[in-house]
Amino acid sequence: MDFTLTEEQEMLRQAARSLFTRECPSSLVRAHMDDPAAADPLWKHLREWTALAAGDTVDLCLFLEEAGAAVAPGPFFATTALFGPVLAAAGHTALESVQAGELTGTVAMAGADGAWTANGDPVKTFVPELDRVDQVAFVGEGPTVAVVPAQGLAWRPVATLDSTRRLFEVEGPADRSAAVPVAAQALADAVGRATVAVAAELVGAGRWLLDATVAYAKERTQFGRPIGSFQGLQFEITDMALAWERAAAAVAYAAMALDAADPDRRTAVHVAKAQAGEAARRCARVGMQVHGGIGYTWEHDLHLRLRRAYAGDGLLGPVTWHLDRLAELLFDSDRET
Amino acid sequence: MRLEWGAEEEAFRAELIEFLAAHAPPEARRRRDFIGSDDGSLPGWARAWQATLFDHGWMVPGYPPELGGRNATPVQTLVYLEELARQGIPRSLHFGGYAIVGPSLLEFGSEAQRAMAPAAIRGDTVWCVGMSEPDAGSDLASLSTRAELDGDSFVVNGQKVWTSYAMVAEKCFCYVRTNPDVPKHKGISVVIIDLDSPGVEVRPLRHVTGAAEFAEVFFTDVVVPRGNLVGQLDDGWRITMGSLAHERGGIWLEGVSGCQRTVDDLVALAHRRRLDRDLAVRRRLAAAYAEAQGLRALGYKGFAGFAQGSSAPEHSYMKLATSELRQDLYELGLDLQGPFGVVTDPERAEEGGRWPHAFLVSLAATIGGGTSEIQRNVIATRVLGLPRG
Numbered sequence: 001m002d003f004t005l006t007e008e009q010e011m012l013r014q015a016a017r018s019l020f021t022r023e024c025p026s027s028l029v030r031a032h033m034d035d036p037a038a039a040d041p042l043w044k045h046l047r048e049w050t051a052l053a054a055g056d057t058v059d060l061c062l063f064l065e066e067a068g069a070a071v072a073p074g075p076f077f078a079t080t081a082l083f084g085p086v087l088a089a090a091g092h093t094a095l096e097s098v099q100a101g102e103l104t105g106t107v108a109m110a111g112a113d114g115a116w117t118a119n120g121d122p123v124k125t126f127v128p129e130l131d132r133v134d135q136v137a138f139v140g141e142g143p144t145v146a147v148v149p150a151q152g153l154a155w156r157p158v159a160t161l162d163s164t165r166r167l168f169e170v171e172g173p174a175d176r177s178a179a180v181p182v183a184a185q186a187l188a189d190a191v192g193r194a195t196v197a198v199a200a201e202l203v204g205a206g207r208w209l210l211d212a213t214v215a216y217a218k219e220r221t222q223f224g225r226p227i228g229s230f231q232g233l234q235f236e237i238t239d240m241a242l243a244w245e246r247a248a249a250a251v252a253y254a255a256m257a258l259d260a261a262d263p264d265r266r267t268a269v270h271v272a273k274a275q276a277g278e279a280a281r282r283c284a285r286v287g288m289q290v291h292g293g294i295g296y297t298w299e300h301d302l303h304l305r306l307r308r309a310y311a312g313d314g315l316l317g318p319v320t321w322h323l324d325r326l327a328e329l330l331f332d333s334d335r336e337t
Numbered sequence: 338m339r340l341e342w343g344a345e346e347e348a349f350r351a352e353l354i355e356f357l358a359a360h361a362p363p364e365a366r367r368r369r370d371f372i373g374s375d376d377g378s379l380p381g382w383a384r385a386w387q388a389t390l391f392d393h394g395w396m397v398p399g400y401p402p403e404l405g406g407r408n409a410t411p412v413q414t415l416v417y418l419e420e421l422a423r424q425g426i427p428r429s430l431h432f433g434g435y436a437i438v439g440p441s442l443l444e445f446g447s448e449a450q451r452a453m454a455p456a457a458i459r460g461d462t463v464w465c466v467g468m469s470e471p472d473a474g475s476d477l478a479s480l481s482t483r484a485e486l487d488g489d490s491f492v493v494n495g496q497k498v499w500t501s502y503a504m505v506a507e508k509c510f511c512y513v514r515t516n517p518d519v520p521k522h523k524g525i526s527v528v529i530i531d532l533d534s535p536g537v538e539v540r541p542l543r544h545v546t547g548a549a550e551f552a553e554v555f556f557t558d559v560v561v562p563r564g565n566l567v568g569q570l571d572d573g574w575r576i577t578m579g580s581l582a583h584e585r586g587g588i589w590l591e592g593v594s595g596c597q598r599t600v601d602d603l604v605a606l607a608h609r610r611r612l613d614r615d616l617a618v619r620r621r622l623a624a625a626y627a628e629a630q631g632l633r634a635l636g637y638k639g640f641a642g643f644a645q646g647s648s649a650p651e652h653s654y655m656k657l658a659t660s661e662l663r664q665d666l667y668e669l670g671l672d673l674q675g676p677f678g679v680v681t682d683p684e685r686a687e688e689g690g691r692w693p694h695a696f697l698v699s700l701a702a703t704i705g706g707g708t709s710e711i712q713r714n715v716i717a718t719r720v721l722g723l724p725r726g
Contacts, residue, residue, distance in 0.1 A: 239713075262340055
């Protein structure tokens with residue numbers, strides 16, 4: 001297993017990092033919480049990168065890790081990590097327009113129980129950015145995919161802890177004729193890709209929290225010493241760093257496994273999302289604790305990542321959901337070793 | 338980034354697999370939780386196996402043939418460690434000789450001392466490493482075993498403890514204080530002590546499992562020729578543990594594979610104990626599986642940096658994480674058996690009493706070779722750059 005980044009991958013990461021640093025300051029993220037149109041200037045840049053919707057998962061994840069670190073708002077995530085892959089699985093021609101940056105979209109799949117498995121529920125839940133994209137891919141029982149315009153659908157926004165990512169409930173389209181069958185394995189891979197993409201964002205948010213926490217522990221002085229010299233704090237930060245390192249590696253592995261269509265990829269996806277969810281939450285909690293009172297203020301940017309960490313853990317399945325799927329693979333089938 | 342190694346590495350693996358199939362003795366394939374000897378002895382099969390590996394260039398593949406290797410590349414060495422860990426085959430029951438003493442002699446020794454390295458690596462000469470003392474554990478640099486220069490000899494007085502294989506070793510690679518008047522790190526030297534010298538007393542020390550795997554070693558006016566000094570006088574702190582530099586990128590594999598095998602065995606145990614539908618058990622084992630998988634990926638990620646010659650901060654986490662995870666796993670093995678978890682009677686216990694025994698052995702992993710607390714201190718200050726406390 002070779003984790004060495006190619007020159008192109010290294011360049012992609014650098015490009016993403018400078019793009020988000022430049023175009024996605026926290027002032028934009030905060031403005032977007034009150035008015036979603038505030039993210040439009042960012043989208044003007046990100047639409048240049050929508051080809052990632054159909055390329056290697058590894059590339060998409062490198063890019064989204066930086067998006068997660070910046071808690072980037074707007075339609076990019078829904079379009080490239082959800083909509084594009086589902087179009088690809090269904091063999092839908094609109095994928096070309098997505099890659100060209102001309103079409104935005106989202107996916108409505110989770111039903112009443114919030115799980116991203118194909119179902120016939122009339123109301124879909126946890127649909128990102130629905131009111132600001134062009135089209136919605138409804139995934140139904142069968143499985144089937146129906147791609148319909150977002151306009152005219154019956155939806156309502158559902159506020160969550162994460163005010164940087166907007167989620168909606170939506171009723172399925174009245175006209176069912178658009179639904180076409182999709183291969184179950186292809187759909188599973190698209191959902192796997194989306195799951196690892198969320199995990200990559202979580203790794204990015206976790207990295208920001210880890211870096212900020214280490215930096216703060218070095219500069220904040222109490223009792224005449226930097227607080228980062230206290231062993232009680234050092235151990236908390238060390239364990240947080242370990243959780244983050246392990247998750248980042250697990251996410252990269254899962255992305256490689258998906259790209260190689262490795263037989264182990266289902267397992268790798270559950271491992272990646274479970275580890276990333278746990279790590280991001282831990283980075284948020286320990287980060288908050290180390291920052292103390294200053295981290296608890298609205299003014300400090302820490303809570304933006306804390307929100308993304310908890311909501312991102314939930315999106316496409318929280319830790320426990322993935323552990324339960326993993327347990328099914330471990331206990332209930334003749335697992336290949 | 339890619340999932341598979343290239344054709345050349347896989348050909349290397351195939352050659353190794355063929356060699357192992359032809360030569361590895363059945364004792365080497367015995368299912369074991371930890372590599373080592375229960376009673377501090379080195380059984381004949383283990384010594385013969387180590388020599389066979391050496392003679393075929395499979396003992397330390399990164400070394401040249403005269404040192405038991407085949408000039409393997411870093412990736413080939415990783416493939417080698419991967420395959421041994423996968424099959425659960427140890428190279429040697431005695432880590433100190435080939436992994437600490439041999440490489441240290443080669444790097445720091447005089448010509449005569451370098452000539453002792455092949456026998457150390459082949460296992461012909463059994464060495465012990467004299468580091469810890471009753472008052473110098475985690476704070477190793479405070480060691481007080483004294484070596485005073487008297488003409489052409491040192492006179493050594495003091496005590497080592499937790500010294501593995503001292504009962505069967507011929508020589509001790511011994512850290513001693515040669516200068517008490519300078520800061521503690523600057524007055525340490527390494528000397529080679531023949532354990533049959535007058536004034537050396539080795540007392541077996543039983544550990545918590547009841548076995549005497551290590552010993553206390555007492556030195557009373559032991560005369561050591563000056564030529565047995567390794568490296569420069571007072572410069573012994575540089576001669577640090579685990580000097581197999583070219584294997585450092587892959588030594589984590591053993592721990593990770595151990596965790597993964599233990600998870601598999603716990604799944605089987607849960608089935609036998611009819612706990613496979615228990616939600617708490619399922620989640621706990623799934624989480625352990627995920628942790629071990631994540632650690633494996635982290636080890637490989639670190640290797641990517643190591644192979645390019647940069648430092649691999651990722652590897653600083655591996656010993657800490659795998660040793661704590663294994664302890665948790667063996668304790669879970671006890672829990673899965675309810676009140677029977679503590680039964681050691683081989684006729685009544687699961688797998689002949691494996692679980693309570695392995696649990697006890699696993700307690701050593703977070704203490705020996707740098708305690709978990711020392712590991713965390715090191716990560717905090719050297720990897721994360723936090724200020725020293």
